[in-house]
Amino acid sequence: MAGIDxxxxxxxxxxxxxxxxxxxxxQLLEAEHADAEQINLMFRAAHSIKGGAATFGFSSxxxxxxEAETLMDGWRNxxxxxxxxLVRTLLKAVDICRTLVGKLQNAEPxxxxxxxxxxxxxxxxxxxxDNASQSLEPEPDTQTSETKERIWQIELKxxxxxxxxxxxxxxxFSVLADFGPISGKVDFDQIPDADFDPTECYLSFQVELVxxxxxxxxxxxxxxxxxxxxxxxxxxxxxxxxxxSTIEAxxxxxPAQAASPTSKKPVEQPDKTSKAATSIRVSTDKLxxxxxxxxxxxxxxxxxxxxxxxxxxxxxERMQTGLEQLEQNTRxxxxxxxxxxxxxxxxxxxxxxxxxxxxxxxxxxxxxxxxEGEATEIDKTLLEKITDPxxxxxxxxxDHGIEKPEKRIQNGKSEVGRLTLRAYHQGGNVVIEVxxxxxxxxxxxxxxxxxxxxxxxENHGLEPAQLQALIFEAGFSTAEVVxxxxxxxxxxxxxxxxxxxxxxxxxxxxxxxxxxxxxVTLPLTxxxxxxxxxxxxNDIYVIPLLSIVESIQLKASQLRHLDSGQxxxxxxxxxxxxxxxxxxxxxxxxxxxxxxxxxxxxxxxNGRFGLLVGELLSQQQVVIKSLEDNYQRVMGLSGATILxxxxxxxxxxxxxxxxxxxxxxx
Amino acid sequence: MANVLIVDDSASMRQMVxxxxxxxxxxxxxxxxxxxxxxKAKASQFELIISDINMPNMTGLEMVPQIRALGQYRATPxxxxxxxxxxxxxxxxxxxxxxxxxxxxxxxxQLLNTIKRVL
Numbered sequence: 128m129a130g131i132d133x134x135x136x137x138x139x140x141x142x143x144x145x146x147x148x149x150x151x152x153x154q155l156l157e158a159e160h161a162d163a164e165q166i167n168l169m170f171r172a173a174h175s176i177k178g179g180a181a182t183f184g185f186s187s188x189x190x191x192x193x194e195a196e197t198l199m200d201g202w203r204n205x206x207x208x209x210x211x212x213l214v215r216t217l218l219k220a221v222d223i224c225r226t227l228v229g230k231l232q233n234a235e236p237x238x239x240x241x242x243x244x245x246x247x248x249x250x251x252x253x254x255x256x257d258n259a260s261q262s263l264e265p266e267p268d269t270q271t272s273e274t275k276e277r278i279w280q281i282e283l284k285x286x287x288x289x290x291x292x293x294x295x296x297x298x299x300f301s302v303l304a305d306f307g308p309i310s311g312k313v314d315f316d317q318i319p320d321a322d323f324d325p326t327e328c329y330l331s332f333q334v335e336l337v338x339x340x341x342x343x344x345x346x347x348x349x350x351x352x353x354x355x356x357x358x359x360x361x362x363x364x365x366x367x368x369x370x371x372s373t374i375e376a377x378x379x380x381x382p383a384q385a386a387s388p389t390s391k392k393p394v395e396q397p398d399k400t401s402k403a404a405t406s407i408r409v410s411t412d413k414l415x416x417x418x419x420x421x422x423x424x425x426x427x428x429x430x431x432x433x434x435x436x437x438x439x440x441x442x443x444e445r446m447q448t449g450l451e452q453l454e455q456n457t458r459x460x461x462x463x464x465x466x467x468x469x470x471x472x473x474x475x476x477x478x479x480x481x482x483x484x485x486x487x488x489x490x491x492x493x494x495x496x497x498x499e500g501e502a503t504e505i506d507k508t509l510l511e512k513i514t515d516p517x518x519x520x521x522x523x524x525x526d527h528g529i530e531k532p533e534k535r536i537q538n539g540k541s542e543v544g545r546l547t548l549r550a551y552h553q554g555g556n557v558v559i560e561v562x563x564x565x566x567x568x569x570x571x572x573x574x575x576x577x578x579x580x581x582x583x584x585e586n587h588g589l590e591p592a593q594l595q596a597l598i599f600e601a602g603f604s605t606a607e608v609v610x611x612x613x614x615x616x617x618x619x620x621x622x623x624x625x626x627x628x629x630x631x632x633x634x635x636x637x638x639x640x641x642x643x644x645x646x647v648t649l650p651l652t653x654x655x656x657x658x659x660x661x662x663x664x665n666d667i668y669v670i671p672l673l674s675i676v677e678s679i680q681l682k683a684s685q686l687r688h689l690d691s692g693q694x695x696x697x698x699x700x701x702x703x704x705x706x707x708x709x710x711x712x713x714x715x716x717x718x719x720x721x722x723x724x725x726x727x728x729x730x731x732x733n734g735r736f737g738l739l740v741g742e743l744l745s746q747q748q749v750v751i752k753s754l755e756d757n758y759q760r761v762m763g764l765s766g767a768t769i770l771x772x773x774x775x776x777x778x779x780x781x782x783x784x785x786x787x788x789x790x791x792x793x
Numbered sequence: 794m795a796n797v798l799i800v801d802d803s804a805s806m807r808q809m810v811x812x813x814x815x816x817x818x819x820x821x822x823x824x825x826x827x828x829x830x831x832x833k834a835k836a837s838q839f840e841l842i843i844s845d846i847n848m849p850n851m852t853g854l855e856m857v858p859q860i861r862a863l864g865q866y867r868a869t870p871x872x873x874x875x876x877x878x879x880x881x882x883x884x885x886x887x888x889x890x891x892x893x894x895x896x897x898x899x900x901x902x903q904l905l906n907t908i909k910r911v912l
Contacts (some may be wrong), residue, residue: 136805171802182899294911
């Protein structure tokens with residue numbers, strides 16, 4: 128059986144290890160404040176990588192992770208505290224392992240020497256370096272050396288409950304028989320006359336083995352037995368001594384043929400038996416091609432649909448049925464394919480904790496990174512294209528935005544700067560914000576430099592906010608010293624251009640002394656949204672689930688009318704304005720009384736408001752289709768979607784609705 | 794041939810054990826953690842359970858007593874996957890009801906040799 132080719136499991140191991148390394152890195156960055164669970168997670172990460180690496184013979188990786196595991200075990204037991212130097216070294220170890228796994232993945236040669244330095248470095252942190260290096264090589268197969276045969280006498284006196292531990296003496300003896308011929312005697316003395324319990328083991332055994340096995344090899348077979356089970360293994364030196372004076376019996380199992388289940392047939396058919404992996408990697412090209420093809424298919428299908436309607440008679444009817452089915456399938460296919468493209472923005476965000484950690488160390492700053500909304504889904508293409516501009520923005524915020532601790536203290540701020548990465552859906556857009564609580568962009572400095580550089584004239588007449596926005600112009604750098612972190616002022620203009628190329632917007636909000644927020648708004652033509660379906664009359668609308676606070680049923684008596692004509696109701700301690708969805712969207716044919724419908728309370732940037740709808744339907748994920756692309760922007764709507772039954776439903780934009788409602792009320 | 798349940802959060806480890814045992818003619822079911830393991834143990838009958846110790850949601854040490862408590866597994870062999878460096882885990886495993894242990898790293902031949910002691 129040793130013939131199994133382990134390399135077929137390597138791909139999974141590599142993928143798994145890289146994931147674990149990511150986990151390890153993330154946790155290490157928070158090591159100072161790690162709770163027991165996080166430490167345990169780190170330990171498990173190192174432990175898992177080590178286990179796999181050793182199993183598959185990648186000792187270079189296993190050696191590093193063994194040291195890491197030892198150190199983390201110390202944290203777990205409270206024997207060791209994570210010092211900054213240690214965390215740094217462990218992060219380095221993570222990097223090295225990542226490289227090693229990458230090399231192994233590409234089938235490049237890797238040897239233990241590649242990780243020897245980091246192993247030594249890690250060992251220096253270990254309390255007992257002598258103990259640190261154990262053999263991690265897979266044990267060599269026990270080879271039967273051609274030494275002389277020995278006669279072993281093995282005595283086994285089981286406890287009554289032996290069988291209940293899952294151990295069975297007969298099976299142990301059958302393994303023993305693999306070493307050589309065995310014979311033996313069974314002692315039945317302990318079998319009770321009455322109250323015989325078949326789950327208990329009353330027998331004890333004396334077995335003689337002729338083999339060239341060592342004592343350790345034999346002892347290993349019995350290692351699982353509890354200490355109170357008597358096992359003695361002695362070598363019989365002289366020939367035939369006194370026989371035990373007990374009832375004699377020979378094991379029924381024919382020892383020589385108590386063959387291992389393994390010797391039946393050597394099977395080498397990996398494909399049939401190995402389980403399919405739960406994920407596969409597909410090149411983006413293939414995916415894009417698939418999406419294009421599906422797009423073509425949708426067009427062809429709708430064309431056929433038109434044609435089909437012109438057909439009449441029996442054939443036409445059958446054609447119609449077939450076409451409807453085709454339409455349904457095409458739509459499902461399109462949605463599935465689009466979903467494949469969506470990835471949580473955490474894919475981009477996950478790189479920043481490490482980057483901010485390293486950068487702030489390098490710059491002597493203390494920075495706390497806060498990440499919000501990392502589950503926000505964004506199209507893969509957008510995600511890829513936004514990563515570089517984002518990276519630049521983060522670097523910029525760390526380098527130019529957040530001040531050094533001394534300066535922060537001088538300005539009466541906490542010495543730890545705060546950098547926030549935030550992503551959320553707004554309307555039909557994804558907004559990504561990079562916010563720092565640093566010095567802000569000083570319009571006066573910008574003005575001075577801009578004039579210096581000839582970007583603007585002395586009497587420019589620009590507002591402060593317009594001046595601040597000049598940092599996005601080409602060739603602008605406000606940092607007093609050009610650092611190797613953000614480089615020269617070739618950054619923000621490139622960022623702006625990249626984002627505009629994606630059809631996005633970039634907005635800077637900055638207050639001197641308080642910090643800056645750069646908000647990137649990206650269109651989201653392919654986005655998927657968790658929606659609540661509601662209806663008025665026969666029309667269905669989709670409300671983003673995230674905006675919904677709650678849904679309530681109101682009696683007419685609970686509504687109050689303000690002088691302005693605005694209706695409000697009281698929800699616990701809050702007065703909330705209520706609008707009819709039909710009125711807001713100017714669906715004039717519908718007259719809905721509050722007692723007949725349901726009020727959905729929504730959150731919007733302008734505060735909460737109630738929206739009167741007819742009925743609450745199901746909740747489901749919908750694919751957002753842009754209205755701008757197909758029609759034009761409509762206030763209060765962020766897009767449209769095609770429902771499973773083929774109907775189009777408008778997706779409501781709570782922020783827009785609130786705005787148009789306020790406009791109506793005055 | 795036996796029905797075997799392998800409980801491990803590492804997919805590569807599961808696959809390796811699964812493949813080794815399947816090629817040896819056993820029927821293998823995989824579980825990804827203690828919770829999953831317990832559920833699958835309840836849903837079926839296994840003649841051998843092999844479980845990792847360190848797992849999310851429910852560790853092997855937490856799972857084994859709960860499996861033992863199910864009437865159908867009172868005397869079923871349960872083997873824990875341990876490493877040489879996690880020293881007392883062998884005895885901890887025994888104390889919660891495991892039959893024995895398999896020390897990682899192991900190769901397919903070693904695995905098959907070891908489980909012969911209980912199958």
